[in-house]
Amino acid sequence: MFSNDGGFKISPYPDGKHFAFTVTDDPDHSKIQKVKTMYGFLDEIGLKTTVAVWVKECSRANGEPDTEGRFDYGATLQNEEYRNYILSLRNKGFEIALHTVSGCNDLRKGTIDGYEQFRSIFGEYPKMNIMHSMNLDNVYWGAKVFKSKAAQWFFKNVVGMVYPKASFSFGGEDPQSRYYWADILKEKTKYVRLWGTSDINTLKFNPSMPYHDPDRPEINYWFSFSDGHNMEAFLQLISDKNIEKLVRERGASIVYTHFAAGFIKRAGDNSYAVDEQVKKQLIKIAQQKDGWFVPASTLLDRLQAIKNVSLIDKGRALIVVNSNPFPVEGMTLAAPQGAVLYDNEHKKITVNDEGEILIGTLKANESSTLYKSADSYSINNISPGYLEQWKLLISRALVWFYAN
Ligand SMILES: [Zn+2]
The missing domain is CATH 3.20.20.370 (Glycoside hydrolase/deacetylase)
Known part of the structure; x- marks a missing residue:
């Protein structure tokens, strides 16, 4: 896991x-x-x-x-x-x-x-x-x-x-x-x-x-x-x-x-x-260091809650979704060394030297978006592809040609 x-x-x-x-x-x-x-x-x-x-x-x-x-x-x-x-x-x-x-x-x-x-x-x-x-x-x-x-x-x-x-x-x-x-x-x-x-x-x-x-x-x-x-x-x-x-x-x-x-x-x-x-x-x-020592039911409750937390990689951003009807505290991500993420306010989130990002509490049914670059204004800011580019160009040319 x-x-x-x-x-x-x-x-x-x-x-x-x-x-x-x-x-x-x-x-x-x-x-x-x-x-x-x-x-x-x-x-x-x-x-x-x-x-x-x-x-x-x-x-x-x-x-x-x-x-x-x-x-x-x-x-x-x-x-x-x-x-x-x-x-x-x-x-x-x-x-x-x-x-x-x-x-x-x-x-x-x-x-x-x-x-x-x-x-x-x-x-x-x-x-x-x-x-x-x-x-x-x-x-x-x-x-x-x-x-x-x-x-x-x-x-x-x-x-x-x-x-x-x-x-x-x-x-x-x-x-x-x-x-x-x-x-x-x-x-x-x-x-x-x-x-x-x-x-x-x-x-x-x-x-x-x-x-x-x-x-x-x-x-x-x-x-x-x-x-x-x-x-x-x-x-x-x-x-x-x-x-x-x-x-x-x-x-x-x-x-x-x-x-x-x-x-x-x-x-x-x-x-x-x-x-x-x-x-x-x-x-x-x-x-x-960093051992979690809790009774068996507390551990099982956590494992069960984590099953309902999803990590969605959108390319430009990661979305962490808590689908539980209750908060999940102390959410932690394992991150590759050197990775950098930014929060909603473009604030840099650093990966600690143990390769972790501490997100904190995710409220009930709440999601958290973490951007992979500081200038990501939208996680779906996709540029036009090849066909779309041609369509845009031709349509614009026709408008220019027929105008007047
Ligand atoms: Zn017995």
């Missing part, structure tokens, strides 16, 4: 930022002390990320067979200390997402109840949902990830022989199922996660994200992730080489992880600390 091939391009990021990095962290096996240790550190270095939570304790199993019972897979908002801490993170600018309503199968009634509890705590419904592994309420999950019936059959029956969870009957999108809740998801939640890659640049893997798939109408927008599911995978993903690649490619990374999976060490005196290597790499990212 943003390359140096000599032309002008729209940057997806605001105010001359070069790349984006964020994390979504699932609550599996989380404990309040570990959560406080990890997020205290992230807050300190200025990485505002997305925390996925469970609203309710488990009252059923996870996956098949679905039996009633109590299971503990990690902290939930039912715990007051955890709830208050998560609320404080939200107030500091972190995003709170849903990891389905609980860590186990949720019946429709439980999901409705969980959504309302979420709203009563945070004042709004979750903007993002990340499905938890084997919850039978997951939407378009298991074999249903595939659209073709043949692929679904293969996944369920052949892959299911090796991995039993592939054969589970997930039913979140099926109105006949007792786990059905896709209507609630559509009404109240904007983003749902699906595909993943080992590439740190999630946007390179899925350039159209966030995208709507008409065959899955209940999902407003899908997005993808870069895989850092445990500490080993996370460290591999944010190696020096990959950080350098993300910055060079001006990419966007939405890392999927579980910070409870090995990131926090407990010392002899019962204190907790973030793993030194994790700290070192995350500080390296946070210190990168």
Whole structure:
């Protein structure tokens, strides 16, 4: 989306930022002390990320067979200390997402109840949902990830022989199922996660994200992730080489992880600390010049808005059009080195040494014209062509000839 091939391009990021990095962290096996240790550190270095939570304790199993019972897979908002801490993170600018309503199968009634509890705590419904592994309420999950019936059959029956969870009957999108809740998801939640890659640049893997798939109408927008599911995978993903690649490619990374999976060490005196290597790499990212560090939904909102901003090259001028019904702030263009543009008042706009032109805010449905030369009075000031020249000359001659 943003390359140096000599032309002008729209940057997806605001105010001359070069790349984006964020994390979504699932609550599996989380404990309040570990959560406080990890997020205290992230807050300190200025990485505002997305925390996925469970609203309710488990009252059923996870996956098949679905039996009633109590299971503990990690902290939930039912715990007051955890709830208050998560609320404080939200107030500091972190995003709170849903990891389905609980860590186990949720019946429709439980999901409705969980959504309302979420709203009563945070004042709004979750903007993002990340499905938890084997919850039978997951939407378009298991074999249903595939659209073709043949692929679904293969996944369920052949892959299911090796991995039993592939054969589970997930039913979140099926109105006949007792786990059905896709209507609630559509009404109240904007983003749902699906595909993943080992590439740190999630946007390179899925350039159209966030995208709507008409065959899955209940999902407003899908997005993808870069895989850092445990500490080993996370460290591999944010190696020096990959950080350098993300910055060079001006990419966007939405890392999927579980910070409870090995990131926090407990010392002899019962204190907790973030793993030194994790700290070192995350500080390296946070210190990168021009990184954009916002929660996943903020990044996805921006990527979606940028899809509705067009750059039209009229030869003599560039027109940047915002077709969104809302303002887009900090509009930035990538520009070839040495390029010069002029605004409406013939004022020179310089390309900065990072090859960018900062346009600023484009209001709702507003366009901005940037001229390539100071004397362009009109972007369509085209001179007569060969045929038009002859026609003008002959007609004028006839008028002269017949006059009097
Ligand atoms: Zn999970």
